Amino acid sequence: MKIDGHTHTQYCPHGSGDDVQLMIEKAIELGFDEYHITEHTPVPSSFQNALKPDEAVASLSMSENDVDDYIKQMYKVRDRYKDRIRIKIGFEYDYLPSDSKWFKQFLKEYGKYCDTGLLSVHYLEGIGGWHCIDYKAEDTLYGLVNYYGSTEAFQLAYYDTVKQSILDDMGPFKPTRIGHMTLCNKFMQFLNCEDTEKIINKQIEVLKLVKEKNYILDYNTAGLFKEYCGETYPPKHVVEIANTLNIQLMYGSDSHGVKDIGRGYEDYVSTVK
Template sequence: MQVTGDFHVHTNFCPHGSSDLMEEYVLEAIEKDLAYISFTEHAPLPVTFVDPTPEKDSAMRLEDVRSYIKEGNRLKEKYQDKITIFIGFEVDFIEGYQGETEQFLNQYGLELDDAILSVHMLKAPNGSYVCLDYSAEEFKRIIGLFGSIDAVYKAYYQTVKRAVTQDLGKYKPTRIGHLTLIEKFVTLFPSTHPFDHELDELLKLIKEKEYQLDLNTAGLYKEHCKRIYPNQSVIAKANQLSIPFVTGSDSHVARTISRGFELLPEDILSSLPKRLGKR
């Protein structure tokens, strides 16, 4: 079955991505016969938050936001007869910085077509912040900070729960990004606890909120993961609850637009909406 669009796409405004221009992503999407492409660049981190990654490159710069939206709108007009283009953000939920996040959303919300709410940053027991998906070496260090692999998983799902339940104002994203991102290094650092209860509770909350789930194929291509975010078990449970999925490749280069969509479960593909409007 043909997937209609790729709704998790990054750009040259991402400092840890590639130099591929937004227009190159659009042309690739058209070549692959997609009806939609949604740019969801990493929203600038809160001004008072210190990016814990070595290169400080987790998100786009605040001073580039206006240029990013302007270029997206230019492409919308140029290619309006060939593809529907959405402009949005992947917004980080960072514990303790909800106020600044809401302010950012209030400032730009009216100009956005789409948005994803994700957790990449965790607050460690010593009060420092860490980026959980940066590298295997960093993840090993994070385990040391938290005391055990299970403690890291627990903190991640607790933070995602806060992201789901926190009031971030009327422009809060209603799609939860890569729900099982914590599994990025699962073959190296498997948890000893299944966390089924935590995931079941999260899915119940997502259903109650009438939120969506990012059906993210990026994990299939991560060396120590090789699975979809969320994993197949969570996909099956979410499907039973009729939680909507939205396909995303999480591409940071143009050539990987819609990569892995043909590997998504057939029953999920058949239930995807044929058309999507603005959020």
Template sequence: MITYDGHVHTPFCPHGSKDTLQAYCDYALELGMKGLTFAEHAPLPKSFIDPTPEKDSGMSWERLHDYFLAVKEVKRQYEGRLTISMGLEIDYIEGYENETKAFLNEIGPELDDSILSVHFLRHQNKYVCLDYSPESFAELSQLYGSTDKVYENYYETLTKSILSDLGPYKPKRIGHMTLVNKFQKKFPASLSERQKLRDFKILSYVKEQGLSLDYNGAGLAKPYCNETYPPKAVAEEAAKRGIPLIYGSDAHTAKGLMTGFDQLSQNVSLSSPV
């Protein structure tokens, strides 16, 4: 039985549910969990224009302080019953590294835990949210010229995120590293998982940088994915290399806690981020 969920969203997410932080915590206790990381989508860089229709990929800058206060309050309320970590899911956006580093330097002391994820891909001066919809993925395929090129550019951007210098508060965990697979049944690539990961060279970078991986169950609930991020074979290879794997439901509702857990590989040991 997993005792820690390292990737949990909140009502501060503009594209999530309105379930309270207390609702998440109460359900976690009902499930017998010992702890969780609230890892809300951080505000995007102020000079970056969110390409999604509702401009709702991250929380607003105005709500960040309230988010910190709310998590601190539930940490106090559930002390001794549930370990709660203050976290954020930080977007790595190619070309916005300096702004991201400055943001992390400012708010890093507030954080117990954090995740670094790639949601946006750049083509020339245009950015597209990779996982927003099948239509957004199709747009990327058209921009890059093929589905395989989308995968190639995603993993190039992921590699840049792993190797990026984002300062002392850079997140220590890479979020859903195979998120590009979200629509794979609709847009299949011709490459094997090993080839897409350049024969697991990306795992070597993760190991060299001393990072961990978000072993994310959300893909199992996506109809065009039906697998974890990363899939079992990659998770098992990461475990062989001594890379910590931290389960994350990526829950956007309280009842989303534990999503996909029963389908994780039984050949890997899970770690806690704290």
């Protein structure tokens, strides 16, 4: 079965604005059998006030006021295409250690309407507040690498937060698929990221937790097309370790527009399948 497990919609403020129906039409054209709609969850207003730089706030995620409409509209889309492709609906949960209680309440309210989802880390505490690790290379260097003292220390802090997201008890509707496990490498060429012994050991710690919890991994191909990355999340050496642990990986294009649908699927086939 050909599945895309990670896609976004017109509700994403940092996306292309392409209507989800156009993206689904493209997926059908490319022969996908199943399509997961996983829009970013909103984030609490208290967190928005703590995010740096200020300009990043506008590109965060959908408003809380849009969530009900998102659910209703995606249900309509699923019904419209039910005879052509299987559609699952959910969220990419942007884990925030400082707002775990807020997300538990969100899951309690909306989890029952979802049949898919991802658990992802996009934000770390840094200089002056919280910073999005994949917003801009310059901001990641200034706000996070400088805060932690080195690129390696920034990466280790990221993986520790991924571990925390796995361990956090968020109730029965918590997603069990880890989104882009190595997203801290998005700007790897700009930041001179290396897979040091400490980094690899930390990645193994994450994978062992994934296995222990019987979670699965997002095999996210978006990094292949990013200026400073050029590799999947996770890269091949992490996939090899995951395979030895019998951890399942699911292809995710992380599409934010029609042009992204199906990108890198051949890499998934050759590396994972």
